[in-house]
Amino acid sequence: MRILLIGGIFLVSFYSEGQKLRVAIASSLLLPFQELEEQFETQNSIDIELISGSSGSLTTQILNGAPYDLFIAADKAFPDKLHTNELTLDEPKVLFSGQVYLWSRSDITNEIDTFLRDGDFRRIAIANPELAPYGTTVKDWLVRTNIWPQIESKMVYGNAISQVNHYIYTNVVDLAFSSNSAAYSQQLKVKGYWSKIEGAEIALVPYFYVLIKNTEQSQSINDFIDYVTDSQAMRVLRNYGFIVATND
Numbered sequence: 001m002r003i004l005l006i007g008g009i010f011l012v013s014f015y016s017e018g019q020k021l022r023v024a025i026a027s028s029l030l031l032p033f034q035e036l037e038e039q040f041e042t043q044n045s046i047d048i049e050l051i052s053g054s055s056g057s058l059t060t061q062i063l064n065g066a067p068y069d070l071f072i073a074a075d076k077a078f079p080d081k082l083h084t085n086e087l088t089l090d091e092p093k094v095l096f097s098g099q100v101y102l103w104s105r106s107d108i109t110n111e112i113d114t115f116l117r118d119g120d121f122r123r124i125a126i127a128n129p130e131l132a133p134y135g136t137t138v139k140d141w142l143v144r145t146n147i148w149p150q151i152e153s154k155m156v157y158g159n160a161i162s163q164v165n166h167y168i169y170t171n172v173v174d175l176a177f178s179s180n181s182a183a184y185s186q187q188l189k190v191k192g193y194w195s196k197i198e199g200a201e202i203a204l205v206p207y208f209y210v211l212i213k214n215t216e217q218s219q220s221i222n223d224f225i226d227y228v229t230d231s232q233a234m235r236v237l238r239n240y241g242f243i244v245a246t247n248d
Contacts, residue, residue, distance in 0.1 A: 020047045020048065020049040021046055021047065021048050021049065021069050021070070021217050021220045021221065021224060022049045022051065022067060022068045022069045022070070023048055023049065023050055023051070023068070023069065023070045023071075023072070023224070024051045024052075024053075024058045024061070024062070024066070024068040024070070024071045024072070025050060025051070025052050025058075025071075025072045026052070026053075026054070026055045026058070026072060026073055026074040026132075026133070026160075026161070026207065027052040027053055027054060027132075027160040027161045027162040028074055028098060028134060028161040028178075028179035028180075028181050028182070028205075029052070029072060029074075029181065029207070030050065030052040030162065030181075031181050031182075031185050031240065032181055032236055032237055032239075032240045032242070033050055034050070035236050036227070036228060036233050036236060037050060039227075039232070039233070039236075040224060040227050043227075044223060044227075046220050046223065046224070048224070051068065052160075052162065053159075053160055053162075054127065054128065054131040054132040054159055054160035054161075055073040055074050055075055055078045055131070055132065055133055056078060056128075056130060056131030056132065057131055057159065057160070058071060058073070058078075059071075059073070059078040059079075059081055059082060062082055062087060062212060063081075063082070063085065063087070067214070068212050068215075069211070069212055069215040069217050069220075069221055070209060070210075070211060070212065070215070070221045070224065070225075071088075071209065071210050071212060072095065072207055072208070072209045073092075073133075073207065073208055073209075074098065074132070074133040074134065074205050074206075074207055075133035075136070075205070075206070075208070076092050076094075076206065076208045078133075079092035079208050079209070079210040080092060082210060082212075083210065086213065087212060087213050088210040088211060088212060088213055089210070089211040089212075089213055089215075089218065090210065090211065091210075092208035092209065092210050093208060093209055093210075094206055094207070094208050095207045095208065095209055095228065095229065095244075096206075096207055096234075096237060096242045096243060096244040097204040097205060097206045097207065097242065097243040097244075098134070098179050098180050098181070098204065098205040098206075098207065098241070098242055098243070099179075099180045099196055099197075099204060099205070099241060099242075099243065100134060100137055100138055100141070100177060100178075100179070100180075100196070100197045100202060100205065101177075101178055101179065101180055101182065101183040101194050101195065101196050101197065101241075102175065102176075102177055102194070102195050102196075102197055103168050103175065103176045103177075103178055103182070103183070103188075103191075103192055103193070103194055104174070104175050104192055104193045104194075104195075105171065105173075105174050105175075105192045105193075106174075106192075106193065107193050108193050108195045112195060112197055113145055113147060116142075116147050116150075116151060116175075117147060117150060119174075119175075121151070121154055121174040121175050122154060122174055123154060123156050123172065123173040123174055123175075124151055124154045124155055124156065124173060124174065124175040124176065124177075125155075125156045125157075125158055125164045125167040125168070125173040125175070125176035125177065125178075126138055126139065126155055126156070126157060126158070126164065126176070126177045127157070127158050127159075127160060127161050127163070127164050127177070127178075128157045128158065128159055128160075131159060131160065132158075132159075132160050132161060133205050134161055134177065134178070134179055134205055135157075135158075135177075137202065137203055137205055138177040140203070141197065141201050141202040141203075144201045145201055156172075156173055161178055161179050161182065164176050164177070164178050164182075165178060165182050165188060168182070168188055168191060168192070169187065169188060169191065171191075177197075179205070180196070180240060180241030180242060181240040181241065181242070183196070183241060184239065184240045184241045185240070204243065209225065
């Protein structure tokens with residue numbers, strides 16, 4: 001198995017020689033899916049190649065003919081677009097949900113909205129709202145709570161959550177809006193301070209999957225989806241802060 005670093009510490013593609021199941025995933029899924037990939041490959045004679053990026057950029061790649069077999073996006077709109085263009089075998093199906101977390105170099109001592117309004121921050125990282133659902137969710141929340149006008153000029157945009165996480169890891173920003181998988185990761189949970197953003201104004205981030213129409217590995221895909229929705233895999237996802245069904 002070989003590792004490629006592409007522009008950020010978490011934007012990675014894994015592959016092995018021979019026939020592979022090519023799984024395009026939102027970058028916020030890469031860390032837990034690395035674990036699931038290893039476990040799945042030890043139990044099945046199927047090689048997995050994970051391709052991670054923003055849900056928007058992966059959608060564009062598929063629209064342009066990228067030979068992926070399965071797509072897991074952090075928003076229904078992106079796989080819906082592929083389905084509308086008749087590039088999927090079926091309509092998108094939901095798997096689980098993620099949550100937005102705020103990271104700060106300094107301790108978060110007040111309510112998050114107060115902390116954002118009163119803090120003296122120079123740079124605040126957010127995933128590009130045009131490409132990444134976590135960025136869209138955060139911006140919508142900031143607009144609804146009237147915080148956006150106060151901090152918009154301080155925003156630093158990442159092409160995907162992976163780039164936001166790179167900003168956190170390298171300490172180039174004061175604040176960052178990221179995903180639950182980053183907040184629970186071994187690499188980042190020990191850096192700075194994390195706080196989950198909760199309340200009626202902020203939405204969960206649902207993840208949907210679709211099978212790409214020209215795939216020749218529909219049975220392998222179904223085997224992988226069965227594995228991802230199994231209780232063992234769901235425990236891994238819960239360990240990264242995802243909200244999943246509790247059937248075990």
